[in-house]
Amino acid sequence: MSQAREHAPQHPLVDIDWAGRPVSIEYCRVGNPDPAAPLLVFLHEGLGSVSMWRDFPQTLCSTLGWRGLVYSRPAYGRSTPRAADECWDVDFMHRQAFEVLPALLTALAIDVEHQPPWLLGHSDGGSIALLHAARFPQRVGGLIVLAPHILVEDLTIRSIEQAKDVYQQTDLRDKLARHHDDPDSAFWGWNNIWLHPPFRDWSIEDEITTIQCPVLAVQGVDDEYGTMEQIHGIARRVPQTELVALPDCGHSPHRDQSEELTRRIAAFINLNGGDSV
Numbered sequence: 260m261s262q263a264r265e266h267a268p269q270h271p272l273v274d275i276d277w278a279g280r281p282v283s284i285e286y287c288r289v290g291n292p293d294p295a296a297p298l299l300v301f302l303h304e305g306l307g308s309v310s311m312w313r314d315f316p317q318t319l320c321s322t323l324g325w326r327g328l329v330y331s332r333p334a335y336g337r338s339t340p341r342a343a344d345e346c347w348d349v350d351f352m353h354r355q356a357f358e359v360l361p362a363l364l365t366a367l368a369i370d371v372e373h374q375p376p377w378l379l380g381h382s383d384g385g386s387i388a389l390l391h392a393a394r395f396p397q398r399v400g401g402l403i404v405l406a407p408h409i410l411v412e413d414l415t416i417r418s419i420e421q422a423k424d425v426y427q428q429t430d431l432r433d434k435l436a437r438h439h440d441d442p443d444s445a446f447w448g449w450n451n452i453w454l455h456p457p458f459r460d461w462s463i464e465d466e467i468t469t470i471q472c473p474v475l476a477v478q479g480v481d482d483e484y485g486t487m488e489q490i491h492g493i494a495r496r497v498p499q500t501e502l503v504a505l506p507d508c509g510h511s512p513h514r515d516q517s518e519e520l521t522r523r524i525a526a527f528i529n530l531n532g533g534d535s536v
Contacts, residue, residue: 264337270309272337275362278354284363285309285337289327290320298369298376301329302360302370302384304511305449308438310360315513319379319521323528328376329362340444347452349461352383356390363395371398375472377528379403382484382510383449385447389467389493394470401531403475403524405512406482409492410462411453418483419453439524473531474500475524479508501527 262363272283287309290296301316303309308331320327332355333343364371377400380388385407392399408415425431426446435442474497475489478480485505494500503523508515 270337273363273366275277275359275366275473277333277362278358282333282334282339282359283337284330284339284359284378285335286328286330286367287316289317289329291324291326293326296326297323298326298328298374299323300360300364300378301327302378302380302388303329303331303335304382304384305453306335306435306445307331307381307384308445310336310438312513315517318517320522322521322525328367328369332359332443334444334448336440337440338442341448345448347448349452349458350456351448351452352386352463353390356387356432357394360387360391361395372394373399377401377403379524380407381405381513382454383408386463389470390463392472392474393467393469394464396469398467400471401473401475401528403477404490404493405477405520406479406485406510407476407489407493408485409467409489411459412486412488415484416454416488418458419450421456423450439520464492464496467493470497472499473527475503475527476500477503477505477512477523478518479510479512480506481508482502482510484510 270285270286270287274281274283285489299320301312303311309329312329316327316329331338333339351394358445375398378388385404388402388404389407392402432442439445476493478487478490490502505512505519512520
């Protein structure tokens with residue numbers, strides 16, 4: 260573990276069976292401790308982790324009066340790192356949505372049948388949330404997706420190419436080491452698959468049409484990783500989607516416009532049958 264990580268909060272780990280592979284998942288519970296309170300599950304971005312959310316999950320869940328579950332996917336945070344020779348395939352987000360997330364919810368004894376959780380996903384996490392809700396429509400109460408991807412755009416690829424240069428030429432690796440036990444596992448797993456030529460044709464546009472729950476899709480006007488087509492494409496295929504375009508906001512609405520985002524989320528939940536304070 261890097262020296263910087265030694266002073267980071269030590270969240271618990273839970274073991275899951277990922278399609279026959281034992282994996283440990285870092286997680287954190289926030290918000291209302293009442294097990295009967297509604298649950299909001301947070302799914303991080305392509306370089307995210309539990310700690311990279313900072314205090315947003317706690318603040319949002321306190322505002323709503325909800326429970327929150329925040330976790331780091333395999334290869335991120337304190338979760339089991341990606342093996343040095345493990346290369347993710349084009350279906351890497353599908354596997355997270357269809358295999359890892361269900362296994363985690365089962366391991367933590369979350370009753371998705373009787374009290375379906377809401378999912379809040381950012382970037383890659385937003386895509387994973389959409390895929391999970393499309394595959395398991397009865398197990399998700401609602402979706403909040405921040406800067407999600409439903410197709411690959413030229414803008415996205417250019418920004419990810421730039422991120423590669425930054426990682427190799429600056430102190431970005433040291434900064435990521437504050438949040439990941441193995442920053443190379445996190446960065447190269449994400450960067451290599453997004454820049455893998457076959458991934459250019461990746462799209463979940465047709466798959467998300469089976470989503471049945473309410474969807475709040477949020478995009479920053481100044482997002483450097485995606486255009487408004489990402490959320491407009493969701494709305495065309497999932498008619499119960501509400502769109503929010505945030506001005507003065509880049510790829511991370513929960514950091515750039517946290518207060519406005521919290522207000523919009525609370526209003527959306529109240530409008531769509533969720534109980535918030």
